[in-house]
Amino acid sequence: MITMVKRFVLPKISRLCQNKSFQAVYRSGKSYANKNLVVYVLPNKSANRRIGFAAGKRLGPAVVRNRVKRLLREAYRLNQDKFISGVDLILVGRQPLVKAKLVQVTKSLLELSAKAKLVVEKS
Template identity: 50%
Template sequence: MFGLPRNRILKKKKDFQAVYSRGKSYANRFLVLYVFRSNGFQGKVGFAAGKKLGNAVKRNRVKRLLRESYRMNQGAIKEGVSLLFVGRKAAVDAGCQDLEKAFLALAKKAGIMAGDVEFSIEKRKNCR
């Protein structure tokens, strides 16, 4: 079981802006994934959900599900990349498995998965 330490999470606005402006974006209906290859933010990850998604409860749920899908698959991501997850409107009504599948599809498209790792997303206790 992997944890997500606080020192690996993007927190400062300038860090978010750097990944957002200089990173390459990949999108599907649930999320936008920004990938930034750099030594400065190596291994950092950020999660965002704008006010268009709804109230604070809905935004926090989307960010929590994005964090969980990243946490469960962080071992398969290549070193030296920083990621920024931005939730989209469809993510509000999506389940954990839907977001995890969307993340894995974008990660494969971005070429940040280490090797040819095949995943089977089973029903997990912490996905609701």
């Protein structure tokens, strides 16, 4: 018997897909960084939060870059309910993420999110 594994997939409305969308966030957005990653933030005109993930070629071959993006995606997935809406985000992995574990990535993401005021305040 074959069991189907349900994967988490960000809906298309929640993703930055086009190069021009990425470029707009890079050019006009504000950046926040720590040793593990960089977060670019640009307010958008909708109520949706859109996100993109990036890993530059300096990190290594495609296998390594894809792992970094998977780590970023998973850290975001686990904490997406803590982020505010109405922004475009890009998460860019840095060199230390190549050897990092998910716990470290999540901690870095939440630190930067707090610094960038992207975290929803608890009432």
